Amino acid sequence: MWKKLRPLVRGAYRIFGGLRGFIYDFQRYLRFGGWREDLNDKSLRNYKLAMAYHGLEKSLSFKNRKPNSGWSNAERVYRKLKVANNIMNIGFHDRAGKEVLLQFLNLPANKKTKRADEMINDINKFNFKDDFQNHGSISFNSDDYCKGVLKNPENFFLSRYSLREFQQKNVSPKEIERAIKMAMKTPSVCNRQSWHIYHSSKPEIIKKVLKYQNGNRGFGDQIPELFIIGVDLRAFFVGQEHYQHWIDGGLFSMSLIYTLHSLGIASCALNWSQTPDSDKQLRKVINIDKHHTIIMMLAAGYPNTENKVCSSKRKPIEEIFSQIELK
Template sequence: MISSRLKRLIRPLHNLLWAFGGFAYDFSRYVRYGGWRAHAEHRRRDYKAVKIYHQLEKSLSFRERRANSGWEAAGNLLRVLERRTPATAGPGYHESVGVKVLRDFAATADGGGDTARRVQEFLQHVRQESAEGGVIDFHLEELLAGKLEDPERFFCSRHSVRDFRPGAVPRELMRRAMKLAMRTPSVCNRQAWHVYQMDSRGTIDRALALQNGNRGFGHEVPCLLIITADLRAFDTHGERFQHWVDGGMFAMSLALALHSLGLASCFLNWSRGAREDRRLRRVVPIDPAHTVITMMAVGFASDEFKVCYSARRPIDSILTYLDDPA
């Protein structure tokens, strides 16, 4: 009796202490790998490039553009692109796109003064640029072409499946799902997610041994994903949690993309502490700058299986109207 009462009293303190340790671990990783550091490192510089050139893309997309608007961002992008030295092994993906966006902007923007002159001088000598980036003309018909005829059927038929058929998942099908999930929005279009895919029994079992929600079916998972986000993409104190936000959004898009292609999936949470995170990194070669967001079991569902009912709260319990109806 006394022992159980003590446990009830101590348990909240125990959680607080472990939470503090987790906060310290997360902070140490942000200090070590976050994008707040100097941008000489090529991946940090690449993320910095997209953060800036996306400002120019937004400027190019506005119906009404103010005179001289965007030139400050153009100057900032130029400084990032000029940091690449000849010794660097080529421009990053976003740096190449940045050159193209900078060229589009300079061709249509007015003013700019000395910044415009320096941009033109840079563009005369640069050779490597992408065919992607900037803005495209879009029509309402194209937007509505993606409208689902029966969205309730699509969303309500998606369940967390824990009963998979034996056999590998074709990698091309997985790549197709990830390509669809790449349409996920992200802060300043940084796309800082990264997926680690495991298809062999030994690798899957070693990873799942450290995850606490796969008992009873983990040994039959044919494909396991570890979804992560790159800390190097986030460079301000206000973005210290953004890797979890963007990574979580990508994970949900991927689950829906898999469902659209006939694949079943089940999220396997990674609400673990520093000790387990370090242990996972010892058995799976995860980039030190990548934060683990979640795991996901993927496969073809069995012909017949059971799923959790997973009752959903009423809409009124999650929705608050802040304005009176018009």
């Protein structure tokens, strides 16, 4: 009897756990998601600006752009920049948006229009400066692309293993910054860059954090560097984007694993598929911003000369690869 019931009870328990997780995520979306239309809030405005000016950037990057395209995005950017200028609480995307909009308005076809004239006049009176980082569109030729070609890509990709026992030596802050800066080149939806990386190399903090993580048994006490990768829920406004933070955060995490690997620093992802209770408890002991959803943790450090790793062989490619075909 119990044998028959067991899978049912287990299934029900799992469904209940899933439901609790969904409800918790939904509550967080309600409390912290970017669905509010409050342009006075610097973070909300900046994410919305990124979406609007990215539309302009795309329009500027097409070789054969339609002469009248982009104006609705230009108006959106302009509206948000006016709010930014009024309250003078300026963020990165405010500055970038200003530069992209000016580039758009100064296109020969646009410059002649009355509306461009009005906007340019107004923007030139704004009290905040561009950040002159070449926002908008830039030329990038095939030689530039080819700088990324690796002589032996297999050497790079196939030499990464999750490492769980590290040399007892810290990675310098400079190397950590370098790895994070390179990982920041990760693509993100509309270039919103919603990620936030928390880091510690203090054993007492790492120990406290890992108490709430269930996959570090046997090696958690020897981790030299610990990262927590979070994503800002305010960056996602449209209802359909409710899973986007996991995607953007996952992509960033993978990039960080590879940038660390490129510097000879090994790592092991640590899942944050935890219960709502664990998530709440962790937030009570460390400074995770309430708007940030924790995507995962990452243990990192230098490999020992001799290491043992799980071989974790991959499936045959035929099992995971198909051509897309019409039904």
